[in-house]
Amino acid sequence: MKKHNFSAGPCILPQEVFQEASQAILDFNNSGLSILEISHRSPDFVAVMEEARSLALELLGLQNKGYKALFLQGGASTQFLMVAYNLINKKAAYLNTGTWSSKAIKEAKFFGDVIEVASSKDKNFNYIPKSYSLPEDADYFHCTSNNTIFGTQMKSFPATSRPLVCDMSSDIFSRELDFSKFDLIYAGAQKNMGPAGTTLVIVKEEILGKVSREIPSMMNYQTHIDKDSMFNTPAVYAVYVSMLTLRWIKSKGGLKAMEKLNHQKAELLYAEIDRNPLFKGFAEKEDRSPMNATFNLVNEAHKEVFDKMWKSAGVNGLNGHRSVGGYRASMYNALPLESVQVVVDLMKELEEKV
Amino acid sequence: MKKHNFSAGPCILPQEVFQEASQAILDFNNSGLSILEISHRSPDFVAVMEEARSLALELLGLQNKGYKALFLQGGASTQFLMVAYNLINKKAAYLNTGTWSSKAIKEAKFFGDVIEVASSKDKNFNYIPKSYSLPEDADYFHCTSNNTIFGTQMKSFPATSRPLVCDMSSDIFSRELDFSKFDLIYAGAQKNMGPAGTTLVIVKEEILGKVSREIPSMMNYQTHIDKDSMFNTPAVYAVYVSMLTLRWIKSKGGLKAMEKLNHQKAELLYAEIDRNPLFKGFAEKEDRSPMNATFNLVNEAHKEVFDKMWKSAGVNGLNGHRSVGGYRASMYNALPLESVQVVVDLMKELEEKV
Numbered sequence: 001m002k003k004h005n006f007s008a009g010p011c012i013l014p015q016e017v018f019q020e021a022s023q024a025i026l027d028f029n030n031s032g033l034s035i036l037e038i039s040h041r042s043p044d045f046v047a048v049m050e051e052a053r054s055l056a057l058e059l060l061g062l063q064n065k066g067y068k069a070l071f072l073q074g075g076a077s078t079q080f081l082m083v084a085y086n087l088i089n090k091k092a093a094y095l096n097t098g099t100w101s102s103k104a105i106k107e108a109k110f111f112g113d114v115i116e117v118a119s120s121k122d123k124n125f126n127y128i129p130k131s132y133s134l135p136e137d138a139d140y141f142h143c144t145s146n147n148t149i150f151g152t153q154m155k156s157f158p159a160t161s162r163p164l165v166c167d168m169s170s171d172i173f174s175r176e177l178d179f180s181k182f183d184l185i186y187a188g189a190q191k192n193m194g195p196a197g198t199t200l201v202i203v204k205e206e207i208l209g210k211v212s213r214e215i216p217s218m219m220n221y222q223t224h225i226d227k228d229s230m231f232n233t234p235a236v237y238a239v240y241v242s243m244l245t246l247r248w249i250k251s252k253g254g255l256k257a258m259e260k261l262n263h264q265k266a267e268l269l270y271a272e273i274d275r276n277p278l279f280k281g282f283a284e285k286e287d288r289s290p291m292n293a294t295f296n297l298v299n300e301a302h303k304e305v306f307d308k309m310w311k312s313a314g315v316n317g318l319n320g321h322r323s324v325g326g327y328r329a330s331m332y333n334a335l336p337l338e339s340v341q342v343v344v345d346l347m348k349e350l351e352e353k354v
Numbered sequence: 355m356k357k358h359n360f361s362a363g364p365c366i367l368p369q370e371v372f373q374e375a376s377q378a379i380l381d382f383n384n385s386g387l388s389i390l391e392i393s394h395r396s397p398d399f400v401a402v403m404e405e406a407r408s409l410a411l412e413l414l415g416l417q418n419k420g421y422k423a424l425f426l427q428g429g430a431s432t433q434f435l436m437v438a439y440n441l442i443n444k445k446a447a448y449l450n451t452g453t454w455s456s457k458a459i460k461e462a463k464f465f466g467d468v469i470e471v472a473s474s475k476d477k478n479f480n481y482i483p484k485s486y487s488l489p490e491d492a493d494y495f496h497c498t499s500n501n502t503i504f505g506t507q508m509k510s511f512p513a514t515s516r517p518l519v520c521d522m523s524s525d526i527f528s529r530e531l532d533f534s535k536f537d538l539i540y541a542g543a544q545k546n547m548g549p550a551g552t553t554l555v556i557v558k559e560e561i562l563g564k565v566s567r568e569i570p571s572m573m574n575y576q577t578h579i580d581k582d583s584m585f586n587t588p589a590v591y592a593v594y595v596s597m598l599t600l601r602w603i604k605s606k607g608g609l610k611a612m613e614k615l616n617h618q619k620a621e622l623l624y625a626e627i628d629r630n631p632l633f634k635g636f637a638e639k640e641d642r643s644p645m646n647a648t649f650n651l652v653n654e655a656h657k658e659v660f661d662k663m664w665k666s667a668g669v670n671g672l673n674g675h676r677s678v679g680g681y682r683a684s685m686y687n688a689l690p691l692e693s694v695q696v697v698v699d700l701m702k703e704l705e706e707k708v
Contacts, residue, residue, distance in 0.1 A: 001386060002386075003385075003386045003387055005387060005391055007391060007392065007393045008393065009393070009587070010390065010391060010392060010393060010394060010587065010590055011391055012391045013388070013390060013391055018379055018380060018388045018390065018391075019380070021379050021390070022376045022377070022379035022380050023376070025372055025375050025376035025379060026372060026373070026376050031357075032355065032356075032357045032668070033357055033359060033670065034367070034372045036364065036367060036372065036375070036549040036595065037359055037361065037364060037365055037366045037367055037372075038361065038364060039361045039362070039363070039364060039671060040364060040550060073427035073428045073429065073432070073551065073589070074427045074428050074432070074572060074586075075427065075586045075587055076586075077571065077572050077585070077586035078427070078428070078572050080571075080572075081570045081571075081572055081573070103571075106571070107570050107571060107572075110568060110570050188587060190587055190590075195390040195590065195591055196394060196587045196588065196589055196590040196591070197427065197551045197552075197588075197589035197590065197591060197592055198551075214464065216435045216461050216464050217431065217434075217435075217457075217460070217461060218428060218431050218432045218434075218435055218461075219435070231431070232429045232430075232431035233363070233364065233429055233542060233544055233550045234550065234551075235427070235550055235551035235589060235592065236364055236544075236549065236550040236551065237549055237550070237551060237591060237592070238551055238589065238591070238592070241390065314386070316387065317393060
């Protein structure tokens with residue numbers, strides 16, 4: 001049966017990528033060797049790493065603007081720590097829009113004072129705070145562009161003279177933005193970019209080297225920049241599959257095309273959430289994420305029936321996170337419009353049924 | 355043409371593992387989904403993580419002895435840092451047997467004093483120091499069991515009342531040892547255990563929690579223990595392929611069988627290195643590694659001919675590391691005896707030719 005994968009991450013990637021990624025396990029580049037058994041210093045893999053780094057900058061429009069792209073390990077959770085290790089002298093400003101922001105704040109406190117400029121915790125993070133001022137003496141301002149768990153997304157970013165740092169784990173490469181406003185962007189690969197196991201870091205080199213503390217080698221962005229993201233053995237396969245996915249994004253028309261399709265999918269699903277009297281959306285309308293739509297049943301009594309319906313229809317990963325309950329439809333780049341239509345049809349079917 | 359892969363790491367893994375690993379990219383466990391697109395919280399992947407952790411302890415004979423197995427990210431290079439972060443109060447003792455030991459020492463110095471109890475740097479690390487005393491007031495003693503670059507291996511480990519920490523990246527699961535002598539073992543997966551992208555850490559829980567510093571979440575072993583190695587999204591695919599490789603090791607007879615085959619391969623190659631007047635071994639005989647045999651031509655003039663010979667014969671990765679020059683034959687678990695015979699035959703052929 002055809003599967004419709006709404007998993008929040010790791011999540012659906014393009015079928016073409018799976019085909020090529022599977023073949024490379026058996027024979028990479030007609031070398032007679034698996035990609036899993038080649039040296040990361042081999043010309044074939046060095047070319048993969050370089051193409052992945054270059055495509056990441058190209059797709060974001062950041063080539064030749066002083067940025068470096070790195071593929072590191074340890075997930076966004078390690079970036080919560082590395083950002084602070086490398087950038088806090090005295091204090092940093094954080095916007096708290098959910099679980100991931102809160103975790104980033106916790107780690108930053110190991111290195112300095114954290115000013116939480118605003119938080120949407122008062123309403124279980126169902127909106128993005130908008131009226132807040134940024135301290136002009138902070139070492140940087142940190143925000144989370146998309147909140148996977150709560151289904152909210154920042155549509156705009158505050159103007160600041162301080163370095164702007166953003167965790168874009170769950171919406172990078174999904175929409176057009178002026179990415180040159182950001183000084184450091186990081187993203188775990190396992191949403192729009194690739195499989196779990198590598199983390200993209202894009203950093204404007206000029207913001208580094210301004211803290212007085214000594215930084216251990218693996219925690220220091222400069223270490224990785226100086227070695228072209230190959231200071232130590234990288235996550236070879238995760239970088240390779242990310243490179244394939246970035247190639248796919250480019251071949252489909254880049255971020256403009258991704259945004260268009262993501263917009264269509266989101267429109268389709270949110271329209272049904274708003275129309276169907278059995279369902280209600282969780283996030284404030286203006287802050288809704290096109291990546292993760294969070295919604296609940298008005299009457300929980302229908303849960304058993306609806307769960308059975310979507311599971312029988314080959315739909316995967318529609319359960320909501322425990323912090324929100326209900327449902328979460330994650331509609332990353334590789335999810336076809338057709339899969340969203342399947343869920344919308346099931347919602348209509350439930351309405352007719354009950 | 356059949357390839358003979360002597361790459362130092364990432365390196366050869368069993369062909370059966372490649373087959374299954376390739377299939378799982380297209381359809382994992384007959385789920386209709388790729389292993390790259392499933393949630394790490396799905397029962398299917400949780401089972402993979404649990405089996406990998408359990409097999410690691412079982413193969414080392416460490417079940418029910420107070421040890422926890424973790425599959426982390428960041429390579430041994432991150433462990434150089436984490437070991438010190440979690441275990442140094444004042445000072446630690448390190449044995450310096452090469453590049454990796456030296457790097458471990460460098461990172462440890464961020465957290466306390468390092469006593470280098472002995473070093474083989476005087477002879478370009480071609481031997482393992484044996485007469486040294488361990489300070490009984492050190493927080494732990496750290497050593498590197500196998501030195502990939504120089505081709506040496508520790509055959510025995512010093513008795514100490516202090517916690518014994520060992521980087522076994524390049525010889526874990528290759529031989530029988532009393533692993534219960536160790537309190538913390540770590541190993542990048544990309545030699546005998548799996549592909550690049552995950553790092554096995556085996557730690558005796560009782561040695562943790564004895565330092566006064568606060569430890570950031572991702573750097574703290576206890577964080578990962580408390581969450582069954584799933585504090586954050588793990589390197590799903592690298593853990594899966596490691597699990598397949600550990601299954602393979604068990605199915606072949608465990609470490610006893612691996613050691614026997616590794617001994618045969620090493621005997622075959624070192625015998626030819628010693629017999630053939632055109633070659634000389636690099637490491638001291640008593641310290642030779644069965645994993646990585648380092649050897650040089652007596653007369654560098656034969657290099658061009660020999661390189662052409664082995665490259666034409668489908669041999670891969672035989673070039674020595676720049677620190678030693680010449681050749682390095684890495685003979686990890688999955689390398690068949692037949693591949694070693696190919697190289698030995700080529701060495702004999704060179705002798706006849708010149």
